[in-house]
Amino acid sequence: MTSHLLSVDSLSRDWVDHLLRVAGRMEPIASRRKVTRVLEGAVLGNLFFEASTRTRVSFNAAFCRLGGSVCDTTGFTFSSMAKGESLYDTSRVMSGYCDALVMRHPDQGSVAEFAEAVNVPVINGGDGPGEHPSQALLDLYTIDKEFTRLGKHLAGAHLLLTGDLKYGRTVHSLIKLLSLYEPLRITLVSPPGLEMPRHLIDLVASRGHRIEERESLDSDFSDLDVVYTTRIQKERFTEELSESFAGVSHDFRVDKAFLDRHCSATTVVMHPLPRDSRPGANDLDVDLNGDPRLAIFRQTDNGIPVRMAIFATLLQVEDLIERDLRDVGWFVPRTFGVDDRTL
Numbered sequence: 001m002t003s004h005l006l007s008v009d010s011l012s013r014d015w016v017d018h019l020l021r022v023a024g025r026m027e028p029i030a031s032r033r034k035v036t037r038v039l040e041g042a043v044l045g046n047l048f049f050e051a052s053t054r055t056r057v058s059f060n061a062a063f064c065r066l067g068g069s070v071c072d073t074t075g076f077t078f079s080s081m082a083k084g085e086s087l088y089d090t091s092r093v094m095s096g097y098c099d100a101l102v103m104r105h106p107d108q109g110s111v112a113e114f115a116e117a118v119n120v121p122v123i124n125g126g127d128g129p130g131e132h133p134s135q136a137l138l139d140l141y142t143i144d145k146e147f148t149r150l151g152k153h154l155a156g157a158h159l160l161l162t163g164d165l166k167y168g169r170t171v172h173s174l175i176k177l178l179s180l181y182e183p184l185r186i187t188l189v190s191p192p193g194l195e196m197p198r199h200l201i202d203l204v205a206s207r208g209h210r211i212e213e214r215e216s217l218d219s220d221f222s223d224l225d226v227v228y229t230t231r232i233q234k235e236r237f238t239e240e241l242s243e244s245f246a247g248v249s250h251d252f253r254v255d256k257a258f259l260d261r262h263c264s265a266t267t268v269v270m271h272p273l274p275r276d277s278r279p280g281a282n283d284l285d286v287d288l289n290g291d292p293r294l295a296i297f298r299q300t301d302n303g304i305p306v307r308m309a310i311f312a313t314l315l316q317v318e319d320l321i322e323r324d325l326r327d328v329g330w331f332v333p334r335t336f337g338v339d340d341r342t343l
């Protein structure tokens with residue numbers, strides 16, 4: 001039986017906990033202290049039919065760090081889909097070439113349709129406004145790692161999810177994933193018309209979590225443990241929504257003033273990235289750069305061990321990882337970014 005990673009719907013808490021433990025064991029390799037060749041000879045097909053930088057490159061880098069090789073294709077223009085090929089045909093062809101497939105596509109449900117034709121693992125790298133399960137897993141891994149460092153616990157934590165909660169697929173997957181855990185308090189704030197889909201709110205509430213919607217960031221928020229901001233997904237707006245959105249002035253920016261007003265020294269600030277850094281954008285402000293609470297680059301770094309764990313688990317080599325570890329032989333800087341803090 002093949003296991004794909006298409007939606008958080010099919011994940012159990014036991015599987016997620018196992019995956020996060022495997023991700024922890026990937027840290028020495030992901031942080032470039034050790035080398036493994038556990039996927040030597042394996043080939044990944046990385047198919048991205050929608051814009052991406054970090055997801056595409058991090059899936060690619062994760063597979064390479066396990067010793068595998070990657071073939072990729074980006075955009076419709078240079079693919080056979082531009083000649084009218086069906087998802088079914090493309091996926092069957094690719095499964096003859098590759099041992100695992102990652103796909104991002106603008107249509108919700110398309111990656112699941114793609115996976116129907118094949119027996120090699122398929123990972124959903126984002127299907128339109130649908131889901132982005134690997135991002136949710138790396139977000140949960142980040143929350144767990146940050147909380148452990150700060151001496152906090154997930155049980156009873158208060159999370160604020162803000163921005164485009166309607167079209168932001170990362171928050172759709174994340175809220176489902178979080179709902180598998182101990183009762184949480186989740187506050188949702190989004191511009192009008194961009195609210196979290198009702199079925200997801202109902203699902204989370206039915207699992208015993210306290211979930212509340214607010215209209216503005218200018219409210220009284222107490223004890224925020226996590227602030228998770230998302231970009232306004234204008235590329236998915238209908239014409240009608242674009243017009244109504246342009247006509248209203250919003251302030252959904254998460255900046256230093258917001259943090260100083262509502263958060264503590266131990267609040268964790270996250271974003272799936274990319275953030276819209278243009279002046280006036282309703283997004284996570286650059287004035288938080290350098291603030292130790294800003295976890296966004298630790299979050300992107302965590303994409304590597306988590307995606308390595310996904311590949312190792314789906315390809316069933318997670319028990320072999322430590323068997324052939326070697327020391328890294330090349331120069332590795334102490335921190336990867338010039339502004340990175342050692343916490």
Ligand code: NCD
Nearest residue numbers: 055126169170231272273274
């Ligand atoms: C997000 C996506 O593509 O859903 N980015 C990502 O994969 N980290 C968020 C976005 O595009 O705003």
